[in-house]
Amino acid sequence: MRLSPAVSSAAGVGSLVLAAVASWSSLLLVVRGRVVPGWGMSAALLVLSLVLRWVLTRVGRPVAATGLPRKRAMWARLGKSLLIVTAVLGTVWGAVDDLISDAEYYVLSPAGPEGCTVVVRETSFLVIGNGEAYAVGRSGLALGASGSWTVDDGYRPVGAGTYELDWGRDRGLLRISGTSTDPVLYGGSADIDCGW
Numbered sequence: 492m493r494l495s496p497a498v499s500s501a502a503g504v505g506s507l508v509l510a511a512v513a514s515w516s517s518l519l520l521v522v523r524g525r526v527v528p529g530w531g532m533s534a535a536l537l538v539l540s541l542v543l544r545w546v547l548t549r550v551g552r553p554v555a556a557t558g559l560p561r562k563r564a565m566w567a568r569l570g571k572s573l574l575i576v577t578a579v580l581g582t583v584w585g586a587v588d589d590l591i592s593d594a595e596y597y598v599l600s601p602a603g604p605e606g607c608t609v610v611v612r613e614t615s616f617l618v619i620g621n622g623e624a625y626a627v628g629r630s631g632l633a634l635g636a637s638g639s640w641t642v643d644d645g646y647r648p649v650g651a652g653t654y655e656l657d658w659g660r661d662r663g664l665l666r667i668s669g670t671s672t673d674p675v676l677y678g679g680s681a682d683i684d685c686g687w
Contacts, residue, residue, distance in 0.1 A: 492672065493659035495546075496536050497526045497557070501536065504542060504570075504574070505541035506539055506576045507534055507537075507540045507571060507574035507578060508536040508546075508574060509536050509545065509592075510534075510539075510540060510574070510578035510582075511523060511533070511574050511577040511578040511581065512535035513529050513532045513533040513536055513581075514530055514533030514537075514540070514577070514578050514579075514580070514581025514582045514584075514585060514633075515527060515529075515581040515584075516527065516529055516635070517561075517623070517625075517633075517634075517635050517636055518532060518632065518633065518634060519532075519596075519610060519612075519625055519627075519632075519633045520532055520632050520640075521541075521598060521608065521610060521627050521631045521633075522609060522631060522633050524598055526590035526596035526598065526610055526612075527598070528585060528589060528594075529585060530576070530582045530584070530586050531614070532580055532587025533578055533582045533584075533585070535557040536574070536578070536579045536631065537579065537582065537685050542615040543572075543601070547667060552577055555575060562676075565597055580625065588684075591616065592614035592615065592616045592621075593614060593615060594612055594613070594614045595613050595614075595647070595650060596610060596611070596612050597611045597613070597649050597650070599649070599656055599665075599677075600611050601650065601656075601658070602644065603658040603662075603663045603683065603685070604658065605629065605685070606629045606661065606685075607626060607627070607658075607663065607683065607685035608626075608627045608628075608630065608672075609625070609626065609627070609656060609663065609665055609683050610624070610625045610627050610633060611623070611625070611648055611649045611665075612625070612634075613647040613648075613650055615645035616644055616645070617618045617645070618643070618644055619641060619642070619643070619644075619645060619676075620644070620645045620646045620647050620648075621639065621640070621641050621642075622636045622639060622640050622642070622647070622678075623636040623638070623639045623687070624636065624637050624639070624650060624665050624681035624683065625637060626663075626683045626684055626685045626686075627661060627685070628685040628686065637665075637681045637683055637684065638665065638677055638678060638680065638681025638682065638683070639677075639678050639681060640667050640677060640678030640681075641672075641674050641675070641676045641677040641678060642667075642669050642673055642674070643669065643672075643674055644672070644673045645675075646670065647668060648649050648667045648669060648675070649667070650666060651665070653669065653670065654666060654667050654668060654670040655668075657666075660686075661684060662681060662683055663682075663684075664680060664681070665680060665683055666680045667679045667680065667681075
C-alpha cells in the first residue's frame, strides 16, 4: 500500500505539531483514573510520529522523494527538525519541572453531573506550595487550568484533605483551605466548568 507524498507528509507533520503543542501547553489527559500530563502526551505523540515516519519509509516511500523542489524540500526538513526539537525540549522541560517540584496529581471525587471530573496538580518548591485545578469532561482531556492557588510553607491542601468540592446543576466549586500556620496566599477557589 502506498500513500501519496502529500498525505504521508501531512500525517508526519501533523503528529509533530501535536507533540510540540502538547509539550508546551497545560494539557492533561485522564485515562481510567490515571493522569497523563501534557509532557507525557507529547512524548507519546513524538514517538508515534517517529514510528509513523519509519513505517512510511518502510512501505517504499523514501523520505526525500517528496516531489518538491530541492530548496522547498530543505525547508520542509528544517521545519520538521525544528518541530522535533520543540517537542523534545517541551517534553523534557515538563518532566524536569514535575520532578523538581515533586508534582502530584489527584483525581477528585465525587464527579459532577455528566461525568465532569476535577484533577488537581500540586507542587512544592522551597517554602511555597502551588496547585492548579483542571476540569476534565467525558473525553478525558483538559485544555487548561480552571484555577490556581499558592500556599505558604510548601503545604499541599488537596493532599492533606483540606478542601471542599461542591457541585451545582451546571458547574462545580473547589475551595482550598490552608491551616493557621500554612495559609493560602493567593487564590483559594476554582470554578469547575466542563462546558455543558
